[in-house]
Amino acid sequence: MIRAWLRQDGRKGIRNVVAVAYLVECAHHVARRIVDKADDPDVQLIGFPGCFPNAYAAKVMEAIATHPNVGGLVIVSLGCESFNRERLRAVARASGRPAELLVIQETGGTAATIAAGAEAVARVRAAIAGVPRGPMGVEELIVGTICGGSDGTSGITANPAVGRAFDRLVADGAACLFEETGELVGCEAIMADRARTPELAVAIEQCVQKAERYYAIMGFGSFAPGNAEGGLTTQEEKSMGAYSKSGASTIDGILKPGDIPPTGGLYLLDVVPDGEPRFGFPNISDNAEIVELIACGAHLTLFTTGRGSVVGSAISPVIKICANPDTGRRLAADMDINAGRILEGAATLEQVGTEIYDKVLAIAAGERSISEQLGHQEFILTYKAFDPIGPDCLPTKTGLGGAHERAA
Structure with a gap:
């Protein structure tokens, strides 16, 4: 029997992942270190490397951020890339998923953002720990x-x-x-x-x-x-x-x-x-x-x-x-x-x-x-x-x- 995670948007997931998403290659290392510090197979890294995303990249990232297997999101932005980070966070939150945003240039650089990111992941994990589960049919x-x-x-x-x-x-x-x-x-x-x-x-x-x-x-x-x-x-x-x-x-x-x-x-x-x-x-x-x-x-x-x-x-x-x-x-x-x-x-x-x-x-x-x-x-x-x-x-x-x- 499949027991799925029941999302607020009505979808059902077979995993309960926290996605850590970098929005430009310049933020990739920091996001990866945040995932490494979590040391949890259900905290996973996604991202887009380009400085100038197009409609396709934005659509796919929004689709992944609200995927039924994703319970919550931590966004890692450098700060000067063109990706609309506020929109991505708003889309995730509108779907009922907790979403936090870190901007490296505002948070204080690499070490400070990694530390802040670890705390953000912990908060999101705690928020989705109680997501209800229910039956899911083939x-x-x-x-x-x-x-x-x-x-x-x-x-x-x-x-x-x-x-x-x-x-x-x-x-x-x-x-x-x-x-x-x-x-x-x-x-x-x-x-x-x-x-x-x-x-x-x-x-x-x-x-x-x-x-x-x-x-x-x-x-x-x-x-x-x-x-x-x-x-x-x-x-x-x-x-x-x-x-x-x-x-x-x-x-x-x-x-x-x-x-x-x-x-x-x-x-x-x-x-x-x-x-x-x-x-x-x-x-x-x-x-x-x-x-x-x-x-x-x-x-x-x-x-x-x-x-x-x-x-x-x-x-x-x-x-x-x-x-x-x-x-x-x-x-x-x-x-x-x-x-x-x-x-x-x-x-x-x-x-x-x-x-x-x-x-x-x-x-x-x-x-x-x-x-x-x-x-x-x-x-x-x-x-x-x-x-x-x-x-x-x-x-x-x-x-x-x-x-x-x-x-x-």
């Missing part, structure tokens, strides 16, 4: 998925096993998010065939075409040398493997980073910036994608890997699913599930899909994922720009046959 979960370090086994073991788990979660009413539109080039017609409406089908095709154009103009693709070394041969092969994580359910909508799914169902997260390409590689690391899933409310993320990846994330637990049996043996201490057993005939896709589904419920109920146990709390946020999603991209309650609505 239908209230938001679950994301990404793949990283893919190889020739990813598309035949871990990724389709996640697809099986997604199908079951969607059937139960959960919201499931898959992304990496740059790695879905060539799959747009297949996805369009699964769209709930003709208008959404057109939007899905346009979404992938945008990604293909972006990558072509920037002069790179999502097919990396590590993928080739791991046995992948073409972009199409990689795309089909990535696509298999989405399962076989109807696709109900498209989201952009920071958009919360309005109902249960299956959603494509568009992570490639809109407009003319000007930001470089759309996601400079897997953790940038995880942050965007979290900004859409993901309570946890299913991370598949063939070559091997050891990362986790701040705020929302990461479940690591290894595709390659050899990698699974080498990196067994970093993996939650060894889907490579499928390749060796020791398990079926359905069995591993059920194992993933059960692990989602166990982690949501409080079990710590392997990356959590190892202390992984990676977080990265850079620059992008997005246009608002259009009405064709979101389902309605009646259009989903009565699926539950979600609080934004």
